[in-house]
Amino acid sequence: MKKIIIINGPNLNLLGVRETSIYGNESFENYLGKLQTNYSSAKIDYFQSNIEGELIDKIQEAGFTYDGIILNAAAYTHTSVGIADAIAAIKSPVIEVHISNIYKREKIRHNSLISKNVEGIICGFGLKSYELALKTLI
Numbered sequence: 592m593k594k595i596i597i598i599n600g601p602n603l604n605l606l607g608v609r610e611t612s613i614y615g616n617e618s619f620e621n622y623l624g625k626l627q628t629n630y631s632s633a634k635i636d637y638f639q640s641n642i643e644g645e646l647i648d649k650i651q652e653a654g655f656t657y658d659g660i661i662l663n664a665a666a667y668t669h670t671s672v673g674i675a676d677a678i679a680a681i682k683s684p685v686i687e688v689h690i691s692n693i694y695k696r697e698k699i700r701h702n703s704l705i706s707k708n709v710e711g712i713i714c715g716f717g718l719k720s721y722e723l724a725l726k727t728l729i
């Protein structure tokens with residue numbers, strides 16, 4: 592059984608409540624339940640933090656044992672050399688996901704510091720971006 596972890600960064604705990612015209616009405620917990628049911632051949636773990644160092648700790652911890660990491664680093668995508676370095680340091684493949692199409696949005700969101708260290712990027716398909724990443728990993 593493939594072991595996959597979804598790691599969500601800052602403010603993604605507010606999915607379903609936060610800026611719903613961009614991020615939709617569904618909570619991540621609800622969406623995750625459906626993913627776990629529909630992809631029961633995989634073990635899908637989940638971690639969310641608003642704190643950069645906790646995300647780095649989790650990437651380091653997961654990065655030598657999981658078959659894949661689906662990472663939405665949220666705002667840290669655009670700022671965190673530390674998260675980019677953590678991805679470079681580990682063995683597990685990382686797929687970068689974004690719910691919104693970051694290239695359709697403000698210029699500050701067009702630059703991802705982590706993209707150069709990931710296997711691939713999926714963005715702009717709403718929560719379905721996570722499912723597309725999962726399908727790629729399993």
Ligand code: DQA
Pocket residue numbers: 601602603663664665666667668688689690691692693700
């Ligand atoms: C996001 C896009 C980021 O620019 C933003 O800071 C987020 C969410 C997305 O999933 O579309 O918090 O990563």
